[in-house]
Amino acid sequence: xxxxxxxxxxxxxxxxxxxxxxRLGADKPASxxxxxxxxxxxxxxxHYKPLWEPEYWHYDTRKTAVVMADWYKPLDPRQFYYSTxxxxxxxxxxxxxxxxxxxxxxxxxxKASAQAQAAIRRGLLPVRHLHWGSNMNMAEMTQRxxxxxxxxxCIFSAGDHLGMAxxxxxxxxxxxxxxxxxxxxxxxTWLNDAAWQEIRRLIEDTFVxxxxxxxxxxxxxxxxxxxxxFMYKKAExxxxxxxxxxxxxxxxMNDWHAEEAxxxxxxxxxxxxxxxxxxxxxxxxxxxWIARATAAAKPLSAAxxxxxxxxxxxxxxEALKKAASLGLAV
Amino acid sequence: MSGTKKLALRQRYEYLTRGLDxxxxxxxxxxxxxxxxxxxxxxxxxxxxxDPFRLTMDSYWxxxxxxxxxxxxxxxxxxxxxxQTTISDGRYANVLKLFLTGISPEEYQAHRGFAFTGRHxxxxxxxxxxxxxxxxxxxxxxxxxxxxxxxxxxxxxIAEWPLMHDRVWYLSVPKSFFDDARSAGPFEFMIAIGFxxxxxxxxxxFVPFMxxxxxxxxxxxxTFGFSAQSDESRHMTLGIEIIKFLLEQHPDNLPIxxxxxxxxxxxxxxxxxxxxxxxxxxxxKKVMSWKEAWDIYFVEAGGALFQDLGRYGLKMPKYADIATxxxxxxxxxxxxxxYQYTHAAAFHTWMPDNEHLDWLSEKYPNTFDKYYRPRWxxxxxxxxxxxxxxxxxxxxxCQTCQIPMAYTEPGDPTTIxxxxxxxxxxxxxxxxxxxxxxxxxxxxxxxxxxxxxxxIFQGNCGGATVPDVLKWYHMNVGADNxxxxxxxxxxxxxxxxxxxxxxxx
Numbered sequence: 001x002x003x004x005x006x007x008x009x010x011x012x013x014x015x016x017x018x019x020x021x022x023r024l025g026a027d028k029p030a031s032x033x034x035x036x037x038x039x040x041x042x043x044x045x046x047h048y049k050p051l052w053e054p055e056y057w058h059y060d061t062r063k064t065a066v067v068m069a070d071w072y073k074p075l076d077p078r079q080f081y082y083s084t085x086x087x088x089x090x091x092x093x094x095x096x097x098x099x100x101x102x103x104x105x106x107x108x109x110x111k112a113s114a115q116a117q118a119a120i121r122r123g124l125l126p127v128r129h130l131h132w133g134s135n136m137n138m139a140e141m142t143q144r145x146x147x148x149x150x151x152x153x154c155i156f157s158a159g160d161h162l163g164m165a166x167x168x169x170x171x172x173x174x175x176x177x178x179x180x181x182x183x184x185x186x187x188x189t190w191l192n193d194a195a196w197q198e199i200r201r202l203i204e205d206t207f208v209x210x211x212x213x214x215x216x217x218x219x220x221x222x223x224x225x226x227x228x229x230f231m232y233k234k235a236e237x238x239x240x241x242x243x244x245x246x247x248x249x250x251x252x253m254n255d256w257h258a259e260e261a262x263x264x265x266x267x268x269x270x271x272x273x274x275x276x277x278x279x280x281x282x283x284x285x286x287x288x289w290i291a292r293a294t295a296a297a298k299p300l301s302a303a304x305x306x307x308x309x310x311x312x313x314x315x316x317x318e319a320l321k322k323a324a325s326l327g328l329a330v
Numbered sequence: 331m332s333g334t335k336k337l338a339l340r341q342r343y344e345y346l347t348r349g350l351d352x353x354x355x356x357x358x359x360x361x362x363x364x365x366x367x368x369x370x371x372x373x374x375x376x377x378x379x380x381d382p383f384r385l386t387m388d389s390y391w392x393x394x395x396x397x398x399x400x401x402x403x404x405x406x407x408x409x410x411x412x413x414q415t416t417i418s419d420g421r422y423a424n425v426l427k428l429f430l431t432g433i434s435p436e437e438y439q440a441h442r443g444f445a446f447t448g449r450h451x452x453x454x455x456x457x458x459x460x461x462x463x464x465x466x467x468x469x470x471x472x473x474x475x476x477x478x479x480x481x482x483x484x485x486x487x488i489a490e491w492p493l494m495h496d497r498v499w500y501l502s503v504p505k506s507f508f509d510d511a512r513s514a515g516p517f518e519f520m521i522a523i524g525f526x527x528x529x530x531x532x533x534x535x536f537v538p539f540m541x542x543x544x545x546x547x548x549x550x551x552x553t554f555g556f557s558a559q560s561d562e563s564r565h566m567t568l569g570i571e572i573i574k575f576l577l578e579q580h581p582d583n584l585p586i587x588x589x590x591x592x593x594x595x596x597x598x599x600x601x602x603x604x605x606x607x608x609x610x611x612x613x614x615k616k617v618m619s620w621k622e623a624w625d626i627y628f629v630e631a632g633g634a635l636f637q638d639l640g641r642y643g644l645k646m647p648k649y650a651d652i653a654t655x656x657x658x659x660x661x662x663x664x665x666x667x668x669y670q671y672t673h674a675a676a677f678h679t680w681m682p683d684n685e686h687l688d689w690l691s692e693k694y695p696n697t698f699d700k701y702y703r704p705r706w707x708x709x710x711x712x713x714x715x716x717x718x719x720x721x722x723x724x725x726x727x728c729q730t731c732q733i734p735m736a737y738t739e740p741g742d743p744t745t746i747x748x749x750x751x752x753x754x755x756x757x758x759x760x761x762x763x764x765x766x767x768x769x770x771x772x773x774x775x776x777x778x779x780x781x782x783x784x785x786i787f788q789g790n791c792g793g794a795t796v797p798d799v800l801k802w803y804h805m806n807v808g809a810d811n812x813x814x815x816x817x818x819x820x821x822x823x824x825x826x827x828x829x830x831x832x833x834x835x
Contacts, residue, residue: 010415013486015482015483018804038470040492042495045496045497048506048509048513072504082394082398082469083398083472088393089391091393140449142442142445142448142449143448143450155441155461155465155468158445169345169494178336183349187352187765200356203357204355205357267766269650
């Protein structure tokens with residue numbers, strides 16, 4: 001037996017918008033992701049060339065060297081639109097809040113050894129600036145990219161990096177008793193400590209990359225693919241007796257990484273599979289940025305783990321393997 | 331900033347936002363931020379920026395997720411219970427057609443534009459605020475699409491909204507407005523959209539649509555409106571902060587900002603003409619007249635705002651007096667345009683009935699009976715005689731606002747206002763001194779305008795005849811366009827109501 005409430009069924013004239021129906025191949029019910037995403041960016045009959053970049057329209061496929069017949073091919077496997085994105089993050093944040101409360105109430109960080117605390121201050125807190133730089137890059141791809149299928153997840157990712165920069169900062173505030181002293185110190189480390197300089201140079205170099213899909217590859221495979229896994233996974237031993245609380249406080253980052261990669265991998269795979277020319281370009285970019293990120297992480301790896309850069313090399317090797325699995329010639 | 335004292339909330343927020351930023355050294359700052367100097371705006375000290383709201387990302391996710399859960403619960407319930415059958419009248423759906431084809435795509439443009447300023451303003455505090463607005467504007471586009479998606483299942487004129495936005499003649503008015511802002515520099519964008527649009531004029535754009543929804547039983551759209559209210563408040567605080575900040579930073583900024591305020595006030599005023607028409611003619615249940623809204627939200631509230639900004643030397647926008655005088659006319663003149671071009675519009679038109687005419691007479695005692703009522707009565711008579719008036723000629727468009735040249739001379743409502751100027755040997759035409767001034771200030775920009783009528787004559791819109799062009803617009807002729815009376819919308823609405831009456835016995 002089932003309970004059945006009788007409702008009035010009115011026959012709809014159509015099931016979805018016409019542009020969505022054309023993409024689905026028929027007028028059938030469409031998902032909210034599809035209606036919120038497909039073809040929503042303007043594509044033709046623009047009025048004025050940007051004063052700041054008159055060689056392009058504000059929406060212009062020529063802002064990257066890769067060519068897609070249809071920029072609505074690289075869809076988001078997570079099917080994020082604003083609502084599902086925010087609800088997913090709010091849920092992840094709920095877990096993060098519990099972890100922060102757990103660590104704070106038990107003083108797990110402040111009770112950790114001086115050695116562990118020093119390693120966190122030097123080795124982990126400056127990554128807040130790397131997230132901030134990543135936030136700038138994702139905002140750039142949002143404004144410069146083509147087609148809502150790719151650009152909407154970019155602004156979500158920009159929000160994520162800002163959020164992660166803030167979680168890392170809160171680790172510092174836990175350590176310094178909410179005075180901000182560790183964050184001032186971390187900025188000096190980021191700006192001056194030799195172990196961090198190649199990482200800072202790398203992210204500053206991405207800031208001036210004008211090809212937005214090149215930037216996408218640099219960010220996804222270089223920064224997210226090598227540097228962040230190095231920080232959040234491979235460097236664990238450096239936190240010594242604080243490794244467990246740090247694992248709790250960075251759980252968000254690891255969950256985020258796995259989820260973000262589902263999207264960015266799928267985008268890169270789709271774009272590279274479009275043509276041999278795309279594949280060659282994307283492969284070249286992937287090789288360059290994975291190599292640079294690996295080299296940039298080595299001094300930090302050596303400084304934190306005294307491993308002569310082995311952990312960084314391992315992160316780089318995994319990134320290369322991943323890139324190959326996306327169909328890239330690396 | 332380092333210390334041993336616990337951080338106050340404000341300092342803590344600064345550590346979590348602008349404290350993340352640094353001066354680049356491996357790449358020059360001017361290469362990292364290449365677009366923030368050509369407009370001539372001088373910023374001495376970005377650290378003087380006052381964060382207009384202090385939301386960390388975790389709080390943002392939490393608040394926004396909560397609002398989204400509630401909103402989508404209402405949208406689902408509205409669809410399940412056939413909420414579209416309990417709106418005030420089938421005519422109301424035309425307001426939503428205008429909204430989704432004309433306004434929602436601009437929410438999207440705002441999303442991309444705030445991503446631009448969210449990356450390219452040199453001040454990190456301002457960037458964070460702009461990025462959150464970029465996220466919010468994407469929210470508004472997507473929730474509007476989802477809200478109106480249900481209406482699309484039953485009403486015509488909605489299904490092709492993105493394509494129509496790119497092609498249909500009157501939709502080039504809002505599109506060119508936003509293309510203008512998007513192609514401007516980052517500071518002009520912030521004044522154009524952040525200040526003029528989101529602060530000065532928001533009560534005349536967003537609010538009338540949402541109040542209209544509330545008055546006309548559209549529970550889904552009004553729920554969206556309530557849900558977006560706190561976003562809009564944040565946008566308003568950003569808009570007022572940016573203008574104050576620019577004016578406080580350097581006296582040389584004043585003439586530049588004044589020029590932008592003048593430009594975007596006038597452009598906004600022209601764009602709002604469609605809202606005026608919606609309020610006075612398209613809402614079956616009226617909220618207030620356009621004239622009343624203008625008096626409250628521009629003359630009074632805007633007047634107070636500019637009095638406040640007067641301490642920086644900023645003056646009321648140029649031609650504000652003309653705009654106020656036009657508030658007596660603009661809705662009537664716009665409705666007249668759409669009535670005579672109803673065959674080329676993706677929403678329905680109608681002549682007001684007697685009760686509606688009397689309401690207009692009451693709300694517009696200085697102008698309606700004298701200038702507009704006689705025209706409506708004549709057109710209604712012609713309809714009855716089977717001689718419904720259509721205008722078969724294509725109208726001349728204003729080079730700046732792209733509206734057909736149908737507005738009248740200030741102080742003389744019986745003479746069409748024409749202005750023109752020469753640029754590099756060509757003549758350009760305008761609907762007003764306001765639009766002409768805007769052109770003359772940036773002719774190299776405005777000569778580029780994709781004017782729909784010019785494009786039709788140049789053969790770029792599907793062909794030489796009206797049916798060719800309508801086909802290129804993806805207009806479903808006889809369903810999307812023409813009068814409400816006799817439309818499939820009307821037929822369906824009447825069926826629903828006959829069924830309701832039958833059930834009520």
